[in-house]
Amino acid sequence: MAKTIEEINEKIRKGKAVVFTAEEIIDVAAEQGIKKAAQEVDVVTTGTFGPMCSSGAYFNVGHTKPRMKLGGGRTCLNDVPVYTGVAAVDFFLGATAMADDDPRNKIYPGRFSYGGAYVIEELVAGKDVRLTATAYGTDCYPRKELETFISLKDMNEAVLFNMRNAYQNYNVAVNLSDRMIYTYMGVLQPKLGNANYCSAGQLSPLLNDPYYRTIGLGTRIFLGGGIGYVVGSGTQHNPNVARTEKGVPKMTSGTLAVKGDLKMMSPKWLRGTSFTGYGATLTVGIGIPIPILDEEILKFTTVKDEEIWAQVVDYSDAYPQFIPGSLGEVNYKQLKSGKIIVHGKEVPTSGLSSYLKAGEIAQILKERIETGKFFLTQPVELLPSVDSGIVYKPLKERPIKKHH
Amino acid sequence: MQKKRVVFNYPSHLVDQPVISKLVKDYDLTVNILRARITPKEEGRLVLEITGKRSGLEAGFRYLSEIGVETQPLAQDVKWYVDRCTHCTACISVCPTQALDVDRKKMEVSFNRDKCIACEICIPVCPYQAMEILF
Ligand code: SF4
Ligand code: SF4
Numbered sequence A: 001m002a003k004t005i006e007e008i009n010e011k012i013r014k015g016k017a018v019v020f021t022a023e024e025i026i027d028v029a030a031e032q033g034i035k036k037a038a039q040e041v042d043v044v045t046t047g048t049f050g051p052m053c054s055s056g057a058y059f060n061v062g063h064t065k066p067r068m069k070l071g072g073g074r075t076c077l078n079d080v081p082v083y084t085g086v087a088a089v090d091f092f093l094g095a096t097a098m099a100d101d102d103p104r105n106k107i108y109p110g111r112f113s114y115g116g117a118y119v120i121e122e123l124v125a126g127k128d129v130r131l132t133a134t135a136y137g138t139d140c141y142p143r144k145e146l147e148t149f150i151s152l153k154d155m156n157e158a159v160l161f162n163m164r165n166a167y168q169n170y171n172v173a174v175n176l177s178d179r180m181i182y183t184y185m186g187v188l189q190p191k192l193g194n195a196n197y198c199s200a201g202q203l204s205p206l207l208n209d210p211y212y213r214t215i216g217l218g219t220r221i222f223l224g225g226g227i228g229y230v231v232g233s234g235t236q237h238n239p240n241v242a243r244t245e246k247g248v249p250k251m252t253s254g255t256l257a258v259k260g261d262l263k264m265m266s267p268k269w270l271r272g273t274s275f276t277g278y279g280a281t282l283t284v285g286i287g288i289p290i291p292i293l294d295e296e297i298l299k300f301t302t303v304k305d306e307e308i309w310a311q312v313v314d315y316s317d318a319y320p321q322f323i324p325g326s327l328g329e330v331n332y333k334q335l336k337s338g339k340i341i342v343h344g345k346e347v348p349t350s351g352l353s354s355y356l357k358a359g360e361i362a363q364i365l366k367e368r369i370e371t372g373k374f375f376l377t378q379p380v381e382l383l384p385s386v387d388s389g390i391v392y393k394p395l396k397e398r399p400i401k402k403h404h
Numbered sequence B: 001m002q003k004k005r006v007v008f009n010y011p012s013h014l015v016d017q018p019v020i021s022k023l024v025k026d027y028d029l030t031v032n033i034l035r036a037r038i039t040p041k042e043e044g045r046l047v048l049e050i051t052g053k054r055s056g057l058e059a060g061f062r063y064l065s066e067i068g069v070e071t072q073p074l075a076q077d078v079k080w081y082v083d084r085c086t087h088c089t090a091c092i093s094v095c096p097t098q099a100l101d102v103d104r105k106k107m108e109v110s111f112n113r114d115k116c117i118a119c120e121i122c123i124p125v126c127p128y129q130a131m132e133i134l135f
Helices: A005-013 A024-032 A034-040 A116-124 A295-301 A332-337 A355-370 B019-027 B054-067
Strands: A019-021 A043-045 A048-051 A056-060 A074-077 A090-094 A129-134 A145-150 A157-165 A172-174 A181-183 A186-188 A195-197 A220-223 A226-233 A256-261 A270-275 A279-287 A289-291 A309-314 A329-331 A339-342 A345-351 B002-010 B030-038 B044-052 B070-073 B078-080 B100-103 B108-111 B131-133
Touching: A019 A024, A019 A355, A024 A034, A024 A295, A034 A295, A043 A355, A048 A355, A056 A116, A074 A116, A090 A116, A116 A129, A116 A270, A116 A279, A157 A279, A172 A186, A195 A332, A220 A256, A220 A355, A279 A355, A289 A295, A329 A332, A332 A339, A332 A345, B002 B054, B019 B030, B019 B054, B044 B054, B054 B070
Parallel strands: A019 A043, A172 A309, A195 A345
Antiparallel strands: A043 A289, A048 A279, A056 A090, A056 A157, A074 A129, A129 A145, A157 A256, A172 A195, A181 A186, A220 A226, A220 A279, A226 A256, A270 A279, A309 A329, A339 A345, B002 B044, B002 B070, B030 B044, B078 B131, B100 B108
16 A cells, blocks of 8 residues: 555644654564555654765855955855855855865874864854955946955855765775875774774665655755755766665765755754864765655665675775775674674774764654654655666866977 | 872973882882873973872872972863764774773763873864863
């Protein structure tokens, strides 16, 4: 017996929707059986809270008097440059942007203690930030300089727009070399000293809907503590990778592009983050409700940590040199136990994505649905799946001949 | 037997004095040096783990204060900001003493300052600036 999104929303309206988190549903389905659980359960909520570099926000700050065209000049928020190549007072702030005078890796490893992500966190916390700009001036936009405090509530629009979030699975990073390395997967100790992973495993959104049967453009989600929407597949979305028998990708695969009103979000779920020696990034909280439309969808949501496999990759050589291959496969139950075996050696593990916070997000989303504060949407278009023919390409360089 | 983790601040004129060996010989204490640093002004800063009888420890500390070595418990210098901690567990595989530890059922991280040796390994590893050591 299949359900529709409308029927589920009707139950939410009446306060009768049956909702479980992606962790809870494992036991529920084991007790009731897939068939019964698929009938009883309306929604399974997922969650993830990890560093997501392809995040950012766009703003409209309102016009100055006299008017000023920020584009073509230079605009900063708390000294972090923003992208102004759009209309006069719109601009985009990227999570990894940093001030010109940040020492970066000059004294290696750099600390990267501030950047666009921190500006976003401060704005969401309601703080004032410094908006400074210089411009070239035109007949219609004569002003050339601006220095003012601004906060989120002063702005017309403030929209979180992330072009790649919530990666469906990720690499497990290790270091085979004999020196410490500093990566976007954290600090990696020499000679397989540690292994860092980055996924909420059985709670992670796309791992609970591996073929994207319910998620697509228009899916309403928990984003940064507020409400957001999936606006399509994210960049590098790559459904055509090796999968387990149950369809779970065994490596990085699907991704999401998401957006949401920054003014409704919370600094608890959008955190400025610093990777020593690498850079600043934004840790984003995302929760996606999965409507249990049929048995197959329910079955997908019962995926367990031990059924999700990831590839161990050497970040001292294979990753930077773009040499394909894996040092082995491990599952998330092993990763979460604190140690894995790589090349016969026991290696201690660490996460970068918080499982505890992912669970909190799934729980918050569950409560919002149960109490009639959050309704599901029917996506306009599902994410491209394994039949899409998508091929993930490296950059093919075509050298430019120099003329003298 | 008692064990204490302390930070010593050495004035410059004591840096070349046999203070530690006196602690060992005269007060029957076992001294384990966890960290040591001499500042550009030639002042010394040591993190020590001292074990011995209560009476020996008390007398040893009295001697230190008489000769002008400031001491303070180590715990004061290490801070775990629980509000900033996301429980990501990035620090767990590198903390040598399990001062930072995780309850694997909930994946919840906790900090036990009595186990911390102020090695600072967690500082560059924590992406959320949740650990701070004033040393
Ligand atoms: S300073 Fe060292 S011992 Fe203390 S919590 Fe950090 S890593 Fe662990
Ligand atoms: S690395 Fe930092 S944020 Fe992560 S668990 Fe350790 S103290 Fe908390």
